[in-house]
Amino acid sequence: MKRAIVFSLLFVVTTVTFAQTYVTGYVVDKNGRAIPSAQVQVAGSDEVYTTNLDGSFFFPTNIFPRKLIVSSTGKRSVKKSYEPGMMLKMKPLTWWTESPSRWNVFAGVEAMHTSNGCTPLGIRVAVAKQWGFYAHFAMTTAPDNMGKADLYASLAMSGKYKASTMVLGGGAVYRLFSPIYVYAGVNYRNDRIFVEHLTSSFSSISDGYVEINEKWANGHSLSGETWHDQYHAWNGVACEIGFMFNYRMVYFNAGIDTAFKFGDGDLLFHLGAGVKF
Numbered sequence: 001m002k003r004a005i006v007f008s009l010l011f012v013v014t015t016v017t018f019a020q021t022y023v024t025g026y027v028v029d030k031n032g033r034a035i036p037s038a039q040v041q042v043a044g045s046d047e048v049y050t051t052n053l054d055g056s057f058f059f060p061t062n063i064f065p066r067k068l069i070v071s072s073t074g075k076r077s078v079k080k081s082y083e084p085g086m087m088l089k090m091k092p093l094t095w096w097t098e099s100p101s102r103w104n105v106f107a108g109v110e111a112m113h114t115s116n117g118c119t120p121l122g123i124r125v126a127v128a129k130q131w132g133f134y135a136h137f138a139m140t141t142a143p144d145n146m147g148k149a150d151l152y153a154s155l156a157m158s159g160k161y162k163a164s165t166m167v168l169g170g171g172a173v174y175r176l177f178s179p180i181y182v183y184a185g186v187n188y189r190n191d192r193i194f195v196e197h198l199t200s201s202f203s204s205i206s207d208g209y210v211e212i213n214e215k216w217a218n219g220h221s222l223s224g225e226t227w228h229d230q231y232h233a234w235n236g237v238a239c240e241i242g243f244m245f246n247y248r249m250v251y252f253n254a255g256i257d258t259a260f261k262f263g264d265g266d267l268l269f270h271l272g273a274g275v276k277f
Contacts, residue, residue, distance in 0.1 A: 023065050025086040027055045027072070035090060038072040043079065098178045103129045106244065106251050108274015112138050115266050116191065116233070118165040124253065124272050126183070126244070128173040134183055135170035138270075143194050143209040160196040162209060163233075165189060167257075167268070169240060181244040187257055189268065191233040234259050234266045242270070249276050 027038045034055030041048045042065045049059040065082040075090040076097055091097070106126040113119055122138025143162050171185015194209035242255020250273065257268035 021062075021065060022058060022060050023049075023068070023082065024058050024084055025056070025068070025082075025088060027051045027057065027070055027088045027090060029075070030089055030091050032089075035072055035075070038070055038075075038090070041069045041071075042082075043067040043069055100129050100175070100178065103127055103132070105277040106134075106246070106274055107277070108251065108253075108272050110136060110138055110253070110270055110272030112167060112268055112270040114163070114165060114191070114234075114268045116163045116193075118163045118191070120165050120167055122167070124274065126173055126181075128175060128181060130175050132173035132175075132181075133170065134173050134185065137168050139166040140164045142192065142211070162194045164192040164194070169238075171240065173244070179246045181246065182242070183244065183253075183255070184239075184241045187238045187240050187268075188236070189238050189257070189259060190235050193233045238268065246276055250274070251276055 023040070023042065025040075027035045027040070029035055034051075034053070036051055036053045036055060038051045038055070039048050040051060040057045040059075042061050042063050044066075045061060045063050047059075047061065049057055051057045067079055068082050068086075068088070069077065069079050070088050070090065071077045072090060074093055076093045078088055078090055080086070080088060104127070106124070106128070108124055110122050110124045111119060112122070118140050120138035120140045122136060124134065124136035126132060126134035128134075140163075142164050167187050167189050169185055169187030171183055173181050173183045175181050192211055194211050197207045197210045199205045199207050236259065238257040238259035240255055240257045242253055244251050244253040253270075253272045253274075255270050257270070259266045259268065
């Protein structure tokens with residue numbers, strides 16, 4: 001009986017010993033200098049070991065080490081396929097290469113410019129980690145001195161006009177590097193055109209601005225072109241692309257909208273800045 005127990009214990013010890021694999025290697029910086037106290041972990045295991053003063057590591061594991069995960073303060077984490085005696089090089093962790101550890105909120109102001117002279121102002125908000133989403137809104141106000149002339153009656157115009165627009169949209173954000181994000185989405189854009197109305201065809205006295213609609217604009221000409229073609233009033237959905245550059249707690253963004261309607265294209269540029277939370 002005692003002999004059976006002894007043989008059983010020897011079998012268990014032998015099995016455990018042969019089941020263990022010893023993981024060996026070195027961790028160094030990009031110049032080949034040893035990195036002591038770096039944490040080395042076998043992927044899929046909860047066990048974490050540290051390197052010696054010369055950057056070496058030597059420890060047993062019961063899991064076949066397909067990949068190792070190495071981390072150290074001030075260095076970029078490394079995940080690499082394991083080879084006995086391998087040398088792992090770690091690069092410095094900088095604001096350019098640092099990966100975000102949590103979801104960040106970007107909020108700021110934005111200025112736009114359209115081909116018809118509008119300069120809407122608004123806000124932009126984005127939430128992103130590796131992926132994310134954004135939304136923004138901007139507008140310009142209508143003229144203060146609005147006239148009361150009948151649009152379809154006799155309208156004496158001075159030739160002066162003012163444009164107004166409203167832009168509302170959103171889309172997806174993707175992080176290329178830690179400080180650089182790209183975004184793409186769609187916007188709804190609504191342009192409004194106001195022409196200056198005169199008290200009569202023989203007067204230069206202004207009676208305020210009157211908003212013209214698309215039907216009226218396409219039916220009246222100005223220097224051989226319709227009002228619509230002359231001032232590019234645009235209403236509809238536009239595609240948007242751009243990028244954000246983040247440095248510490250601030251960011252800057254720039255992009256462009258491309259609007260197309262019946263072969264008539266228009267562009268809207270936007271530029272903004274804000275803070276990251």
